[in-house]
Amino acid sequence: MLVKVHGSAVFGINATIVTAEVNVENGAFFFLVGLPDSAVKESQQRMDAALRNNGLYFPRGKGVTINLAPADIRKEGTAYDLPLAVGLLAATEQVPADLLTTHLIMGELSLDGGVRPIKGALPIAIEAKKQGFKGIILPAGNAREAAIVSGLEVFGVEHLREVVDLLKGSPTIAPTIVDVEAEFANSSRSYPVDIADVKGQENIKRAFEIAAAGGHNIILIGPPGAGKTMLAKRLPTILPPLNIDEALETTKIHSVAGKLRKEDSLLSVRPYRSPHHTISDVALVGGGSFPQPGEISLAHNGVLFLDELPEFKRQVLEVLRQPLEDRVVTISRAKFTVEYPASFMLVAAMNPCPCGYYNHPEKQCVCAPGVVQKYLNKVSGPLLDRIDIHIEVTPVPFAELSAERPSERSADMRERVITARRVQQDRYAGRKIHCNAQMGSKELREICRIDAAGKALLEKAMERLGLSARAYDRILKVSRTVADLAGSADIRTEHLAEAIQYRSLDREGWAG
Numbered sequence: 001m002l003v004k005v006h007g008s009a010v011f012g013i014n015a016t017i018v019t020a021e022v023n024v025e026n027g028a029f030f031f032l033v034g035l036p037d038s039a040v041k042e043s044q045q046r047m048d049a050a051l052r053n054n055g056l057y058f059p060r061g062k063g064v065t066i067n068l069a070p071a072d073i074r075k076e077g078t079a080y081d082l083p084l085a086v087g088l089l090a091a092t093e094q095v096p097a098d099l100l101t102t103h104l105i106m107g108e109l110s111l112d113g114g115v116r117p118i119k120g121a122l123p124i125a126i127e128a129k130k131q132g133f134k135g136i137i138l139p140a141g142n143a144r145e146a147a148i149v150s151g152l153e154v155f156g157v158e159h160l161r162e163v164v165d166l167l168k169g170s171p172t173i174a175p176t177i178v179d180v181e182a183e184f185a186n187s188s189r190s191y192p193v194d195i196a197d198v199k200g201q202e203n204i205k206r207a208f209e210i211a212a213a214g215g216h217n218i219i220l221i222g223p224p225g226a227g228k229t230m231l232a233k234r235l236p237t238i239l240p241p242l243n244i245d246e247a248l249e250t251t252k253i254h255s256v257a258g259k260l261r262k263e264d265s266l267l268s269v270r271p272y273r274s275p276h277h278t279i280s281d282v283a284l285v286g287g288g289s290f291p292q293p294g295e296i297s298l299a300h301n302g303v304l305f306l307d308e309l310p311e312f313k314r315q316v317l318e319v320l321r322q323p324l325e326d327r328v329v330t331i332s333r334a335k336f337t338v339e340y341p342a343s344f345m346l347v348a349a350m351n352p353c354p355c356g357y358y359n360h361p362e363k364q365c366v367c368a369p370g371v372v373q374k375y376l377n378k379v380s381g382p383l384l385d386r387i388d389i390h391i392e393v394t395p396v397p398f399a400e401l402s403a404e405r406p407s408e409r410s411a412d413m414r415e416r417v418i419t420a421r422r423v424q425q426d427r428y429a430g431r432k433i434h435c436n437a438q439m440g441s442k443e444l445r446e447i448c449r450i451d452a453a454g455k456a457l458l459e460k461a462m463e464r465l466g467l468s469a470r471a472y473d474r475i476l477k478v479s480r481t482v483a484d485l486a487g488s489a490d491i492r493t494e495h496l497a498e499a500i501q502y503r504s505l506d507r508e509g510w511a512g
Helices: 043-052 081-091 121-130 140-146 160-167 180-187 202-214 228-233 244-256 281-285 314-318 321-326 371-376 410-427 441-447 452-465 470-485 493-500
Strands: 002-011 014-026 029-033 062-069 103-105 135-139 153-157 218-221 303-306 328-332 337-341 345-350 389-392
Touching: 002 081, 002 121, 014 081, 014 121, 029 043, 043 081, 062 081, 081 103, 081 160, 121 135, 121 140, 121 244, 135 140, 140 153, 153 160, 180 244, 202 218, 202 228, 202 345, 202 389, 202 410, 202 470, 218 228, 228 303, 228 345, 244 337, 281 314, 321 328, 410 470, 441 470, 452 470, 452 493, 470 493
Parallel strands: 002 103, 029 062, 103 135, 135 153, 218 345, 218 389, 303 345
Antiparallel strands: 002 014, 014 062, 328 337
16 A cells, blocks of 8 residues: 655755655565665664554565655655654554645654654744645644744644544644744843843943944954953844844754754744854854754854854854855755855954953063964954954953942843834845945945045044054944934944944054
């Protein structure tokens, strides 16, 4: 008897339907074809034990042929266990096959019949809805993320027995229902930290507000213990909340990577990723034999924080250059190409020298001559060229650390950032630009015009401070954001003056 069961394969952050054609006939063989990898081939032993341990039988002494179509797409992972087991049960008439045409099935089987979570449940559910399936049967650990797809009946199962009862028409479980809008509204502004936790550092907080308002990448240079990491962790709290489309795209990436928790349905806060400096280039940008999203894609629509920037391998830092520009990562293999979104804000932190105390107001640097320059040269010019704001972080005095006066909260800063972003959305309506940091040279000439006084100030600053030529465009972009925060339609000299001070590494004596 021939039975067809529908499953899915995930490529990049999108899914495609895979049909398992199960044929049971006379004979004594078991063939699993359709480009399965080792994990899929091993499903025979898992299915055999799971069926027998639950009073069902595996068709031994029968000729079993299973084809995973389309047969030219490689199938990988253990998520095909459940659809293949259901196909065998239906082909041997142990369960009815009625639901198999209307429901998509995915899940990994334990030897006792338990159903374990899989990766990519959200893109699978989206594709099932797109292809006209009525519902989806998948592990209970993935039910909430799949249930955010409206109009799709989602059954989260924990055991093979629940699937058998469901197919026989006597379900012991109810469909999972998630009120996406209510959950999203309740948690979209919920953060465990607040920028008010940081004592002092008002100039750095101002720089963070500008970076958040314009989507600018930022690098912090300062001695150990000055608060660089503490500040970076609080940057997501002042960014505008995710909208539904951004949340859905971000959730898809984390679903494919297997990073969603069982209780999660939709990611409602901007992600914050902080990889260690020993990370490889593949782990950072994504890839591998079977490509997976890297840290920069997991930070999509959020913040990527690179602490101790010069300690990262130069090859790792160089692969960041293209994603920072294109906001997408393309991974090519001989037989396929996948794309992962990578639109993130880069926040980098570094010590000014190996000992950490170059330019420190109190402690003396003990680095040998030339060592500071060599240390800074570990970060390439082309990478720094993609970072708009450079700012020095100095230690907080004891008087400010012990002060009891309240600091400004993240919610107040976030409202100003949201207002500035709305101005930019109106300005760039109809263009493929969402914030000031994404302006190209054409938009820069058109939008960032300055008067004669502004030109004179910028020329004098570049001469006196020894600013490099690459600083010119960055200063204009940042000054446009400063003007947006001030509610000004024009870039005035005070906006330019503030933007000029955020180019520390371009000054003579700092240039890398």
